[in-house]
Amino acid sequence: MYLMSFIATVMLLFTSIANGHFTVEHPPTIGQFNDETEGDHPCGGYSPDITQVSTTDFHVDGDVIATTLTHPESTWLYRINIDPTAQGNWTQVWPIFQQSGQGKFCNPRVTIPREFVGKKGFLGIVSHAVDGFLYQCSAVNFVKGTATTPSDCTNGSSVTTSWISDDQLTAKLNESTPSSSKQHTPNFAISSKREAFQGFGGMLTIGLMVILGVMLTV
Numbered sequence: 001m002y003l004m005s006f007i008a009t010v011m012l013l014f015t016s017i018a019n020g021h022f023t024v025e026h027p028p029t030i031g032q033f034n035d036e037t038e039g040d041h042p043c044g045g046y047s048p049d050i051t052q053v054s055t056t057d058f059h060v061d062g063d064v065i066a067t068t069l070t071h072p073e074s075t076w077l078y079r080i081n082i083d084p085t086a087q088g089n090w091t092q093v094w095p096i097f098q099q100s101g102q103g104k105f106c107n108p109r110v111t112i113p114r115e116f117v118g119k120k121g122f123l124g125i126v127s128h129a130v131d132g133f134l135y136q137c138s139a140v141n142f143v144k145g146t147a148t149t150p151s152d153c154t155n156g157s158s159v160t161t162s163w164i165s166d167d168q169l170t171a172k173l174n175e176s177t178p179s180s181s182k183q184h185t186p187n188f189a190i191s192s193k194r195e196a197f198q199g200f201g202g203m204l205t206i207g208l209m210v211i212l213g214v215m216l217t218v
């Protein structure tokens with residue numbers, strides 16, 4: 001009985017640590033999704049070139065941003081720029097907000113200043129969660145009008161949101177260089193810890209903990 005619940009607890013712990021960070025359903029992101037480099041500014045480990053990527057139309061009077069969060073909580077920044085390599089000079093396009101609860105969050109009415117119509121650029125989504133900052137980018141073509149909301153634009157049943165301020169996220173509007181500096185170090189440390197946990201080290205730790213559990217219960 002004790003053993004069963006102990007093992008269940010260990011497995012639960014393992015599952016929560018092995019989870020990814022977040023993904024974007026809409027608009028489509030650029031570059032291969034990589035969980036390990038999602039903390040790399042500006043696009044999660046992908047160095048974009050607007051001349052090399054295909055763009056998705058994004059309607060300035062209202063369009064959809066849909067994400068799936070695999071952390072229990074995150075604050076979010078939506079930002080755009082028209083730099084060919086997505087460096088700096090970002091414009092914020094939605095107030096920073098906090099999501100509580102894992103799962104899908106679909107925002108069907110993100111608006112963009114009309115001066116961007118006819119321009120190609122990037123929509124960047126930044127998550128500030130328990131293991132630091134995480135990034136994804138979509139390459140977009142800003143067009144007039146309002147998008148129709150797709151039927152899969154839904155919110156997870158346990159997801160709630162609230163307005164919040166987050167100075168560190170706001171500072172990301174001015175960040176231009178890829179974060180190879182000290183700022184990235186805490187992120188890296190956590191991500192390598194997670195990697196180790198997922199690998200052999202993790203199995204060994206869990207094995208030892210289970211053995212310990214057996215010894216404690218008999």
Ligand SMILES: *[C@@H]1O[C@H](CO)[C@@H](O)[C@H](O)[C@H]1NC(C)=O
Pocket residue numbers: 081082089091
């Ligand atoms: C920053 O972006 C805005 C709008 O995208 C543009 O008008 C402005 O010239 C840019 N500034 C710099 C320094 O590139």
Ligand SMILES: *[C@@H]1O[C@H](CO)[C@@H](O)[C@H](O)[C@H]1NC(C)=O
Pocket residue numbers: 105106107108153154155160161
């Ligand atoms: C998701 O929830 C937000 C508010 O938290 C709401 O503005 C939005 O419309 C919801 N999305 C859908 C698809 O209902």
Ligand SMILES: *[C@@H]1O[C@H](CO)[C@@H](O)[C@H](O)[C@H]1NC(C)=O
Pocket residue numbers: 170171173174
């Ligand atoms: C971005 O940098 C400019 C110039 O250095 C500064 O005036 C502005 O306040 C900064 N914005 C944010 C959001 O940090």
Ligand SMILES: [Cu+2]
Pocket residue numbers: 019020021022071129131
């Ligand atoms: Cu994460």
